[in-house]
Amino acid sequence: MLTSDIFTSSTDRDVLSVSQLNRRAKQLLETHLPLLWVEGELSNVSQPSSGHWYFTLKDDQAQVRCAMFRNRNTLVRFAPRQGQQVLLRARVSLYEGRGDYQLIVEHMEEAGFGALQRAFEALKAKLAAEGLFDEIHKQPLPSLPKHIAVITSPTGAAIRDVLSVLKRRFPAIPVTVIPVAVQGKEAAPQIVRAIEVANRAGLFDVLVLARGGGSLEDLWPFNEETVARAIFASELPLVSAVGHEIDFTIADFVADLRAPTPSAAAELLVPDAEDWLETFAGYEILLQEAIERKLHLLSQRLEWLRTRLRHPGERLQQQAQRLDGLELRLVRAVDHQLLRCHTRLNTLMLRQKPLQPGLRIQQLNQQIAQHHAALQKNIQRHLRMQQQRLAEAVRLLQTVSPLSTLQRGYAIVSDPQQRVITSSRQVTPGDSINARLAEGELQCRVEKILP
Incomplete structure (x- = not known):
């Protein structure tokens, strides 16, 4: 077979450019596949400053690139994140610039039960x-x-x-x-x-x-x-x-x-109320038996006390004697306590006399007056120092001030735009210039420029 048989001329071929091929592929995808629902996991989520969203939707076997433009993603009620399971309504398309197959997303929501x-x-x-x-x-x-x-x-x-x-x-x-x-x-x-x-x-x-x-x-x-x-x-x-x-x-x-x-x-x-009623019935029997035992014991004790009962007059006489004894003890205790309080009061009064609190107050007032005078003196000294520093700063400022230079006969020359002129090359004959003196300002015209 000859080479000429293998290769036909370019005029016999339908040759497409890459952009034409991608455009035809995009048209085929967008016209033959309707708007569809796809569920998967988000990855490679990107949100550039343009406001568009770019991400990959994947499952355990495959993945597809996706784009969701700003006019659609503003309606999404959550922020997409890596690994999130979502449900998309999208149309299939192709990005012509790279020839990448992709989904153009119209709607996004978290995937049903999995999201909950x-x-x-x-x-x-x-x-x-x-x-x-x-x-x-x-x-x-x-x-x-x-x-x-x-x-x-x-x-x-x-x-x-x-x-x-x-x-x-x-x-x-x-x-x-x-x-x-x-x-x-x-x-x-x-x-x-x-x-x-x-x-x-x-x-x-x-x-x-x-x-x-x-x-x-x-x-x-x-x-x-x-x-x-x-x-x-x-x-x-x-x-x-x-x-x-x-x-x-x-x-x-x-x-x-x-x-x-x-x-x-x-x-x-x-x-359960029935259980409680049965329990109460048992408690009732136990209570009745306990009351009967208690009554029997009290009856025996009453009989024993009756045999030991004496005439109440004897008991009253004993209590009267005891009351008299307690009264005498109380009187002696009160007298003794009064004596101790009186002695302590005298001692405290003797201790109080040398203290003279009025004298102490007078001494403290004198100290306060001395401290006040010292404070006033320190304040005056500090003010004098600050005034001296201020005067020195004013003198130094006047030394470096350009106004001082003007006082010595110099002038500041500038053009009408207030730009300072430092060289004759900045002006030409006929230009207007300003000359600022120590007192006042001159408007001049350049007649001649000397070398």
């Missing part, structure tokens, strides 16, 4: 590090509550379960329902407010935060940081009864006790 789960784990780690989950902060529950407050939805199944169990086990305990939303954006602020109101009311001795089961999104108000901190700040013990037994929320970790269900919370809070 990461937020849950991040908040859990943060609060755990601050010690909000530590057992040392857990408050004991009352053995028999006097008044229970249940914070929950007034129409949900959770409150019906709690009230049913409380009525069955111990109906005498009063229960107050504080109604709140348990799902949606308004739930967390209402729960926080309810906890604060219950603490300020002064009516309750234990709180129950209850809700039925649901998805992670449904239970999210109980994973809010504001709710966790309100539970931690509660001065009343709080039982968390949120969701089913397999559901865990941040509120469960901060609460003083976590109940697997709302019904279980009611079981844990109050004892």
